[in-house]
Amino acid sequence: MSTLLSPETLAGKMLFAIPKKGRLYEKCLELLAGADIQFKRAHRLDVALVQNHPMALVFLPAADIPRFVAEGNVDLGITGQDMVAEAGLSSELTEELELGFGKCALQVQVPESSSFKEPKDLVGKKVATSFDRLAGEYFSKLQSDEEKKTIIEYVGGSVEAACALGLADGIVDLVESGETMRACGLHPIATLLTSQAVLIRPTTPHERADTALTKLVTSRIRGVIAAARYVLVEYNVQKSTLDKALQITPGRRAPTVSPLDDQGWNAVSVMVLRKEVANVMDSLEEIGACDIFVVQLANCRI
Numbered sequence: 001m002s003t004l005l006s007p008e009t010l011a012g013k014m015l016f017a018i019p020k021k022g023r024l025y026e027k028c029l030e031l032l033a034g035a036d037i038q039f040k041r042a043h044r045l046d047v048a049l050v051q052n053h054p055m056a057l058v059f060l061p062a063a064d065i066p067r068f069v070a071e072g073n074v075d076l077g078i079t080g081q082d083m084v085a086e087a088g089l090s091s092e093l094t095e096e097l098e099l100g101f102g103k104c105a106l107q108v109q110v111p112e113s114s115s116f117k118e119p120k121d122l123v124g125k126k127v128a129t130s131f132d133r134l135a136g137e138y139f140s141k142l143q144s145d146e147e148k149k150t151i152i153e154y155v156g157g158s159v160e161a162a163c164a165l166g167l168a169d170g171i172v173d174l175v176e177s178g179e180t181m182r183a184c185g186l187h188p189i190a191t192l193l194t195s196q197a198v199l200i201r202p203t204t205p206h207e208r209a210d211t212a213l214t215k216l217v218t219s220r221i222r223g224v225i226a227a228a229r230y231v232l233v234e235y236n237v238q239k240s241t242l243d244k245a246l247q248i249t250p251g252r253r254a255p256t257v258s259p260l261d262d263q264g265w266n267a268v269s270v271m272v273l274r275k276e277v278a279n280v281m282d283s284l285e286e287i288g289a290c291d292i293f294v295v296q297l298a299n300c301r302i
């Protein structure tokens with residue numbers, strides 16, 4: 001009997017690696033639903049066959065996904081840019097698309113009560129991290145040949161506990177809201193990188209790869225991400241102020257301007273960045289535009 005996770009059942013399938021749990025998991029599920037990639041993940045199983053495409057999802061630790069992608073074991077993957085940097089495989093894999101979630105920063109942190117003011121103060125000391133490659137490179141650049149080397153202690157998680165437990169003098173770990181850092185009495189003294197979730201693919205696709213399906217899935221995901229970034233704004237404006245209105249809403253390519261039945265008026269339909277829409281509406285109202293509607297996009301191809 002063949003199991004679901006076997007070369008036979010996966011043969012001929014496009015393989016897409018998704019973080020198996022953690023901070024990126026739920027967002028990835030939303031993305032897959034938005035791209036109409038249909039599957040059922042059985043309890044404890046780290047592979048799911050996609051019902052409406054010749055494709056399988058493979059659920060892996062976020063940290064391992066860059067290696068599986070770089071080596072062509074899977075055709076697409078989602079993980080954090082921090083994980084891509086830590087894997088050090090930037091020439092073997094290509095970042096296809098930033099996904100706009102999982103935003104965080106990798107920072108050097110020290111106890112508030114300590115005398116360490118800058119990363120250089122940690123040279124020759126102990127630093128705990130799950131990012132031992134990046135932290136190792138960072139501190140080796142800071143120290144001269146004569147200086148005692150910084151000791152990088154690998155820990156798999158709960159890195160912020162390391163200083164209080166006496167394991168390290170400082171840490172290198174991820175910060176988003178800063179809540180975990182502050183709760184552990186730490187503060188940041190430097191940033192190694194900022195990160196968000198990314199869609200990655202092997203730079204050289206594996207010969208078994210279905211590149212057409214890989215491109216289709218990429219394009220669908222691009223559409224879902226774009227729909228989350230933009231809204232459609234529709235409004236009416238007098239022809240005499242149309243120029244001013246179009247300066248406020250130039251659109252991605254160009255706005256759609258149509259005549260209204262009422263002479264002297266135009267209707268405008270235009271894409272606007274979601275984060276700018278409130279300001280755009282204020283400015284439109286100021287110049288006399290009216291009947292301003294904001295339409296949410298479920299999906300798009302732009």
Ligand SMILES: Nc1ncnc2c1ncn2[C@@H]1O[C@H](COP(=O)(O)OP(=O)(O)OP(=O)(O)O)[C@@H](O)[C@H]1O
Nearest residue numbers: 021022023024062080082083102103104174176195
């Ligand atoms: N607090 C956070 N806010 C936003 N993104 C984060 C945060 N923590 C981690 N990430 C992003 O999510 C990726 C995966 O981290 P996550 O913590 O989910 O994995 P993990 O540590 O392997 O899992 P777990 O913490 O469940 O053991 C990170 O590489 C980073 O890109």
Ligand SMILES: O=P(O)(O)OC[C@H]1O[C@H](OP(=O)(O)OP(=O)(O)O)[C@H](O)[C@@H]1O
Nearest residue numbers: 157158159174175176177178179180181
């Ligand atoms: O700035 P914040 O919003 O507090 O987020 C940062 C925390 O989130 C992640 O931890 P996670 O919950 O994944 O636990 P882990 O450390 O065990 O991986 C990260 O490692 C930080 O500890």
Ligand SMILES: [Mg+2]
Nearest residue numbers: 022023157158
């Ligand atoms: Mg974590």
